[in-house]
Every structure is written in structure tokens, then in C-alpha cells.
Amino acid sequence: MHPTAVRRIDRAFDRLTIGIAEVERVWTGGLWLEGPVYFRDSRQLLWSDIPRQRIMRLTDAGSSDVFRERSQHANGNTRDRQGRLVTCEHSGRRVTRTELDGRITVIADQFDGRALNSPNDVVVRSDGSIWFTDPDYGILGDYEGRRAPKEQDGSYVFRWDPTTAALDAVVTDMVQPNGLAFSTDETILYITDSGITHSPAGPKHVRAYDVVGGRTLTGGRLVLDIEDRFGDGLRIDEQDNLWVATGAGVLCATPDGTTLGAIELPEGASNCVFGGETSNRLFITATRSIYALYLNVRGAQTP
Secondary structure (H helix, E strand, O other): OOOOEEEEOOHHHHHOEOOOOOOEEEEEOOOOEEEEEEEOOOOEEEEEEOOOOEEEEEEOOOOEEEEEEOOOOEEEEEEOOOOOEEEEEOOOOEEEEEOOOOOEEEEEOEEOOEEOOOOOOEEEOOOOOEEEEEOOHHHOOOOOOOOOOOOOOOOEEEEEOOOOOOEEEEEOOOOOEEEEEEOOOOOEEEEEEOHHHOOOOOOOEEEEEEEEOOOEEEEEEEEEEOOOOOOOOEEEEOOOOEEEEEOOEEEEEOOOOOEEEEEEOOOOEEEEEEEOOOOOEEEEEEOOEEEEEEEOOOEOOOO
16 A cells, blocks of 8 residues: 655645645545535534445544445435435435435436436535436446446436426436536536546546536536546535546646646545535545545535
8 A cells, every 4th residue: 555645746736735734544444435425514424335335424523333224325425405415326226315304305216217327426506406427337236236237328417406306418428427516606517527447448537517507518628637547526625626536546626627736545536525614624535444634725615
């Protein structure tokens, strides 16, 4: 294992980091961790341990326990504007919402009358719409989900309407859409395509789409090409910088794709989220562990 490190690539990275802050491993013992989400009102981090079908919980005080068993190979998690947990389920092949009383509501489990692939990552816009990616990782085998036939013609990005419950495919030209995050003003949706996992010549980049009327996407310009493996989950800070999980750690880049620096880890990183009392602590899900680093920048405003 190589050690953790905070590596500057561009001098501008110095303004985002804290020289004396070190990368901490704050939890370990999982199999393949993903989907971190931070609940600021209760000061706790939730994340998925996909193969074990668990959603785990870690408080700021350092205690940890199982939040949910039999999670249907939950992957991506987020929180909506009412404080409810929204979850992508691989083996459930659906997106669900955990109501404040604990009931689970199915948001989406099919498109055009056919089962979804295996919803992967999810974000909620300020208008209540739910946007999620649907690659087929969870139906390729029995480790991150359950082997099953693919019913959709491709792997899409979807938008769920909170008023009509209609589900629309807003991106249909990606190979394996994966992580996604809105810019601070919600006019841009950044999406990673990890299609290199299907073919050595496949994409391994982040693309930026313009949000039109809060409902559709246009463009899809290339923002960042991931040299080391491929991009997975990503988050945006208050200055609109991208923090992208890769196989080697987390890359930080400007909105135009200029790489500023990297957080290098001894385990492959899958996703990240800003948390802590002032949203300046970046939590990173890696293969078996959770890592954290205090930064000199806060995450974009989230519920």
C-alpha cells in the first residue's frame, strides 16, 4: 500500500487546502464502499457497503453502527430538501426514498415499461426533481447486485419529476454514466462516464451539460479526462471546483478542467462528500475504508 498524500499540481490548490491537515482513515472494515451522504442536522455520515447489503453510519463523535440491513445492494445516496434519504438500489433496480417515519417509497423502478438497469448515483435539485445514473454494473454479476438481463436499450441518465412522477431519459449517449453533481447555481450538470470498464477504448471522463428550464440537458462538452483509471462519484465545492473520485484517490479540478491537485489514497476511491459542522471536511469512500480531510473550502450548499 502506498501512503496517503495531498499533492499540489497547480499553485491554486494551496488556497483550497490546509497545510497542517492530514488525511485520516476514520473507519474501515467494509468490502466495497460507496454512496456517502452527510446529515448535518444529526452530524452523521451514511454510506453503502454494497456487497454486504448494508448502509452504515458514522457520527462526528466517532461511533459507528449499521443504519440499514438488507439494503438491496444500495449504492448512491443523497438527501432531498425535506431531509429524506434517497437511495439507488442495485438488486432492487430502483431508486427509493426513506420517509421521515421510516417508510420506504419507490421513486422509480422502470422506464418505458422495462426494468431499470441498476441505479448508481443520485442528486436532488432544489425544485425537488431527482436525477440519477443507470449503468449496468449491478446486473453484471452477484457481488454488487444480482446477475440479470439488461432490459433497457442503453445506460441512461434520468430525471424524475416531483409533480407528475414522470421519468425522462435526459442523457442517452453515455456508455456507463456514473457520478453526477450540479454546479452551485444548478445551470450545469457534471456527469462521469466510466465506460472504460466495458472496453479499453471506452470513455473515462467528466462531461458538462447545460440545464435548460430545469428539465432537459444540452451540450455534453468534455471537461476532464481521467488519466488514472476512471472517474466515479464527484462533488462540487462552493467555488464550483470539481472533486472527482478515481481509482487512485480524488482529483480536484476547476470547472474548465484544469487539474489543481489530488488526494492520494492507499485504496481505490469510489465517491466523496463534503460534511462536518461547516461543510469543509471531505469524506471519501474507498475500497474498504472511509477517509477524511479538512479543507480550506466548503462544499456547495446542500440540504
